Amino acid sequence: MLLNEIVDQIPNINKCLHRGKTLIIRIDINSPIVNGKIVDDFRIRMHAYTLRVASEAGTKVVVLAHQGRPGQDDFTSLDLHKPYIEKYLEKPIKFVDDVIGPEARRQIRELREGEILLLENVRVLAEEVIEKVPEAQADTFLVRKLAPLADYFVFDGFAVAHRSQPSVVGFPMVLPSCAGPVFERELRALGAVFEKKGRGVVLMAGGAKIPDTLKAVEQLLKNGFVEKVAVGGLVGFVFAVAKHGVLNTALKQVVEQGGYLPYIDKAKQLLAKYGGQIHTPVDFAVNQNGRMDMDVYSLAQSPLDIGRLTILAFKELVDQSELVIFSGPMGYIEDERFAAGTMELLKAAARRKLILGGGHTIMAAEKAGVLDKAFHVSTGGRAFIQTIGGEEMPAVKALLTSARKFKL
């Protein structure tokens, strides 16, 4: 079934907007945090619209979201996100440093029409990071404590749609549920990729999420959803080694220590099957007292960007295409000397119909001044890659089950 047809089967948010009713809305405002500060608020900006729509309809809005993962530096309180939400909403919201305890439940019960209550980072609950089937997630503390206080569940967090976690798939089992506008827009826009049946579609696949990207490349080629794939970033490095082999001991060490071997085997299989469609870098940039380009045969260290010849070749591919999917930077963009591949290709891609996704990719696109030229900017990272790879998202499945059960 095409994505558009799937979305049509899930109730739109309007079906959940009834004055005085209580809504639990799951959004994804997981943001990059450096030195305790949010450095990119793109996701918050996107979801503020959803909260505004719900509030203006006179519903009582309970917001569920996460930030980081337990144990990681960016695992913080959502207190940090509150002022950003307020900035984009242009009105104050409430925050409670509790998710399912008596204080959170009291504040939910006392909500008035139009009020928005942001609950604490849902991942403070140990059960939230355990993935299970929706029926099991409906039996978690989170769902058992909060669902009785709500009338509807709205799922809007496209970026977390690939997780079978309680806050994503548990509520749709027990509450009539709707798709939020961010989630709906994502599915419809990404559906446009599949409708072209591959004609004129090129995937620029870079970044560091190697296994996910290999899977997406395979799915897109297998299903004929893309005509060509150009690989850069660490993904491009893996493909280049798969194609040309390890030519010196220094590189052998990089490959072994980086844990790249299983990915190289997978990349070899893909090249054997779809070699003509996968374009790999012919040169790379490395750091040798500054940026230095070298051909793939001379490479003896981990590359930090694609080289000049590769940039030119990839640009040509982009120029010949109709639709470009850009997922993951072509190099180590945190260092300006190695951002050229990403910047130049993003600028070229913005002259075509461009779909892009991933936190780093979005930041790069913003820097290149092309973010507003894109046809669609996805809020998803892994969810974006998996969706364009044709994988069924747990959130989608749970919402479809809910739609059949509650017939909103």
Ligand SMILES: Nc1ncnc2c1ncn2[C@@H]1O[C@H](COP(=O)(O)OP(=O)(O)OP(=O)(O)O)[C@@H](O)[C@H]1O
């Ligand atoms: N050749 C390279 N060497 C080192 N790091 C690289 C290289 N190419 C890309 N990266 C790094 O990969 C990271 C981005 O990859 P990722 O796959 O996570 O992108 P994204 O999907 O846009 O972002 P996110 O996962 O944050 O949503 C960046 O930190 C970038 O510097």
Ligand SMILES: O=C(O)[C@H](O)COP(=O)(O)O
């Ligand atoms: O940033 C993301 O991709 C989403 O917020 C999901 O985060 P996770 O990978 O920690 O589940």
